[in-house]
Amino acid sequence: MGFSNDVKSELLREPMREECCARAEMCAFFMMAGSISLKGFSSYALTVSSENAAVVRYGFTQIRQFLGIAPELRTARTTQLGEHLRYQMTVEGEDAMRVMEWLDMKDSEAFLGIRREPSEAILEKDCCKRAYIRGAFLTNGWLNMPEKAYHLEFAVQDERHAEILAGLLSGFEIHAKAVLRKTQWVVYVKDYEQLSEALGVLGAFQAYMSLENVKILKQLHNNVNRQMNCDDSNTDKTVRAAEAQLQDIEYIQEHGGLDQMPRPLQQIAEARINYPDANLAELGALLDPPIGKSGVNNRIRRMMAFAQQLRESRGEI
Numbered sequence: 001m002g003f004s005n006d007v008k009s010e011l012l013r014e015p016m017r018e019e020c021c022a023r024a025e026m027c028a029f030f031m032m033a034g035s036i037s038l039k040g041f042s043s044y045a046l047t048v049s050s051e052n053a054a055v056v057r058y059g060f061t062q063i064r065q066f067l068g069i070a071p072e073l074r075t076a077r078t079t080q081l082g083e084h085l086r087y088q089m090t091v092e093g094e095d096a097m098r099v100m101e102w103l104d105m106k107d108s109e110a111f112l113g114i115r116r117e118p119s120e121a122i123l124e125k126d127c128c129k130r131a132y133i134r135g136a137f138l139t140n141g142w143l144n145m146p147e148k149a150y151h152l153e154f155a156v157q158d159e160r161h162a163e164i165l166a167g168l169l170s171g172f173e174i175h176a177k178a179v180l181r182k183t184q185w186v187v188y189v190k191d192y193e194q195l196s197e198a199l200g201v202l203g204a205f206q207a208y209m210s211l212e213n214v215k216i217l218k219q220l221h222n223n224v225n226r227q228m229n230c231d232d233s234n235t236d237k238t239v240r241a242a243e244a245q246l247q248d249i250e251y252i253q254e255h256g257g258l259d260q261m262p263r264p265l266q267q268i269a270e271a272r273i274n275y276p277d278a279n280l281a282e283l284g285a286l287l288d289p290p291i292g293k294s295g296v297n298n299r300i301r302r303m304m305a306f307a308q309q310l311r312e313s314r315g316e317i
């Protein structure tokens with residue numbers, strides 16, 4: 001349900017296979033969604049919890065795969081913000097020690113001997129930095145429906161983790177902001193370009209494509225609306241023509257036909273979307289390489305014929 005879960009499911013279908021990355025990703029699970037409790041003298045229990053059962057299940061599978069340890073799975077009820085079911089995996093005693101060793105969490109100078117942030121060794125390579133961000137997204141990330149707003153956020157427990165995450169993102173040219181919202185730190189990205197970069201870093205390429213489609217449709221609607229509000233009689237004809245073209249482009253786009261058109265027609269469609277009020281000569285000048293007015297006219301006719309054919313093939317005429 002929702003874009004967030006779609007993206008998470010997409011990521012979970014491609015597990016981290018390299019050990020270095022699997023380790024960095026699990027480190028994010030334990031750092032960002034984990035808790036540690038003491039079980040008697042120098043014996044610990046590490047727990048990861050999430051409202052997303054598939055995410056916890058994935059953590060379980062990865063730990064078993066790389067360490068041969070089967071964490072204990074549980075569900076717990078929480079009354080925080082209404083009643084929810086939370087899914088948890090826990091490792092204790094010897095198993096917890098092995099997990100901590102694997103994740104480089106042991107540090108004799110830290111409180112209880114446990115490091116609360118990822119060590120440099122864990123985040124040394126770029127592939128592992130991505131994997132850490134991916135892990136953080138799976139456990140603590142949320143995305144709005146792009147039709148409503150371009151918005152990605154990570155809810156983290158404290159300022160230090162917010163800083164680490166924002167730092168990692170900025171290494172990939174994603175300039176996230178961190179704010180304190182009530183008791184929780186939130187690291188977020190709002191702008192389209194940044195969001196699409198972030199989906200690329202996460203490796204969510206299907207989501208990346210659907211984000212782009214949403215943007216094209218949004219642009220199309222804005223442009224048509226802007227044109228409808230323009231009542232200059234001189235441009236009226238161009239506007240009406242452009243509007244009809246945009247409707248055709250939108251139709252083609254909605255039925256997945258954009259990629260099936262020859263490249264020259266795709267180019268003219270793109271130019272029309274970006275410059276809805278350009279006349280034919282201007283449109284031609286915008287192409288690479290530029291073409292003349294009659295060339296533009298020809299391509300537009302072919303593009304509209306393509307839309308017509310598509311409608312016919314779908315029995316809509």
Ligand SMILES: [Zn+2]
Nearest residue numbers: 020021127128
């Ligand atoms: Zn790696």
